[in-house]
Amino acid sequence: MTTLKSMTALETPHIILREIVRSDVEELSGFMTQPRYQRHIAHRLRDGAMVKDFVRRQIAAQNDSRRQIYHLAAEEKYSTDVVGEGFLIAHGDGSHEAGWGVHPAMWSTGLGTEIGHALLGMAFERLNATRVWSKVMVANTASAKLARRIGMALVTSHETYAIGNGRVGAVDIYAISATDYFDLPY
16 A cells, blocks of 8 residues: 655635645634533544644655545645645545535535535545445534535444544444445536
């Protein structure tokens, strides 16, 4: 398996999904630390210092030949503001976990769908994934709809799934295979 050190940016109609850079700290802090944003995510960043450390770690990993995690910023094309983020985690068996988030002020604008489509494209077309899956907290109905909208299907549910930092919660697992991805309409 070849590991991609750096992920080339991917452009959609309204965003550019690209590697995180140092100057993203303030804009990422502006939404990643909001309680509304954190409500349905596992990895919670409490303040700007934690976001700054997170960004530092992501940048350091960008040149690691053993890289398995791609955390990306979603930059709105016309304003160049960072309005969301997404990640891909290679699990070594051809499967990749995907996740996405959008600034709460931008919810219901379609940007999450664009991030989701872009992540699938990166996973299947650049990282040669055989399967992409995502865990969605049951209460997060918007992400469940998004997963279905981008072609993922519900494959299993867990009432007591470890969601990080000692927390347990109900999650649904959505997935799509490479075959199904390449059969999707354009």
